[in-house]
Amino acid sequence: MTNATIEDVAKACGLSRATVSRVINGEPNVKPLTIEKVKKAIAELGYHPNIHAQALSGGGAKTVGIMLPRIWRSYYSSLLSSIEEVAAQEGYYALIMAKDYLKNAERIFDEGRVDGFIFRNMDHVEEHERLFLRLRKRNVPFVLIGNPLRDYPAITIDNVGGGRAVAKHFAMHGFRKIVYLGGPSDNVDSNDRYFGFRIGFEESGMNPEGILRINGDYSTKSGYNAISEIMLTQKPDAIFAANDRMALGAILYLHKNGVCVPQDIAIAGFDDSYFAKYITPALTTVRQPFREMGTAAMKQLCSMLKGSSANPGKIILPAKFIVRASCSCPYSHDDSLDVLDAVENSE
Template sequence: MNPTIKDVAKLANTSKSTVSRYLNGSPVKKETEEALKKAIKELNYHRNENARRLVRSKTQTIGIVVDSITNIFYPSIFRGIEEVAKEKGFNCVFYSMTSNKYKESYFQNLFFEGHVDGIIMISFSKRDKQELVEIAEAGFPAVVFGDSAGIPNIISVDVDNYYGIAELVRYLHRIGHEKIAYISGPEDAAATKCRLAGYLETIGQLGLKVNPSWIVTTDWSNEGGYHAMNQLLADGDFTAVVASNDETAIGALRAFQERGYHVPTNFSITGFDDITLASWVYPSLTTVKQPFMQMGMKAATELFRRMEHGEEYPSERHLLKPELIIRDSCRKISEPIATLK
């Protein structure tokens, strides 16, 4: 029986996809290349005519795979990706993972079947670790946008969620607040853990106490923020609230207003994201701005570098810092309480 790609991969201690990429002329690590040459020679492996027909030609196209077609942040990310792609003479094609059968590993075939030259996978939900392991081991050019599930050998781009919440807590502390509550996000959101850690650890670093009743978990919605705020008002004695996203903060504002409280006279509140509505609500919302377009540009830049250099290009996690946007929803705790006219 003639040796197969599987036999070569086993002898060279690598994956079948890496063997295919090497045979098709894509760059691989030097030590991998040497191991493959040795295995091919030892097995006397020869590609058949059908395999020769599978040699890929460049498509000048990158695939953008998303987990949702309604996420309000994605258009800014897409603009950043497309700006870099156009400079390189590439087109972008969009694919949706809204069906359960379209797992991330499914989209490896987009590359190996010659539809795209590289893929950017965008999701703000927690990712399946095994899916990302398969992607990392497959060796095709890919960048993960959002959660990297702690996989070290995969390129990923995300906002620094920890830093963003820490900035908000430190800002509130600078203007005199010591009793700071927190509205956390849903467990299935990749950012929730990092944002909560940013709150808890910064509170500790500032020497402030964490009151368990000041931490409420909800979904990232106006309604969720509304109910979370009502719960906090029933349980805690605090002066400020850090909401883990803007929509939650806007819902919390509604709860304050319905109970007759004035923001920021009675309470201060901050959000996270800087959605368009954050500057239009009353009072306008202090928040941190996610650099979505810059994140898209970074993801595309990293993808093209991987496409050019192959596995020699280092796999790193790139975190972009959000920007503190100070508006009207917070007041210095030392300021006298204004009288409503």
């Protein structure tokens, strides 16, 4: 019932462990006939090499740690599935970790559980900096997703470009009084989107100093609250939210208070979540290529694990600006049918 060992295989074909090991690892200088015999025995015994023994004798765990923030977002599904897919192709396994990963990352590496990491780092920049510095010192391979820091390998999307595209579009519509509804103040994605928006606004001949920034925490509720606060004193032309959920929160508040979107106030979001095209009004937003991010990150990590020591730097994936109705452009819900064939993983 218990699994066969390499010793069992060796005995079964009258050879030594060493020779069986050679066959398993495809080393040269083994007689073809011997290879035959060993493979037959392996098949008959249903033998699979014990990973711990392999790892212990220098092979590594063939596992990577996927470190995600405590607060899960549903688009992690796309991220995870693409990561796992690439990992499987390359003979690696994915260990996920969310709770307290800042505290535990180094330990699970020390324990030999993982050979490297992918971090979806969001906030708490300083803590991450400290961790990354230690890992770098110890030559632990890791890749960041979505929040580039220093010269660490990172996969990002073009937040600046996305923000800029929204700004130019807003400027084209003639919106002047803008509210930027950001994520947490130390969130790099949010800050980059803000930065890009300012640039784009300025490039369009508008004054970026008039942009009012208020921060939420990416939740629907925080978008609702932030806008309810702003509306006490302001009446902007348009709102650019750092993600779709906060944009939706804003819409909910405005609708509840009799403000028409987009006629009175236009809105754009970020992410192109699953629901974006189905709410009313359909949300103008910037699409994040989550699957591609996961794929790129895992490929990057694999090449580092296989010894490529060259620091690959950052990969910036394009973000696609999606125009729908919430910016006051013409759009019919029927339009969403055209893209119904697209993979439904985006959120």
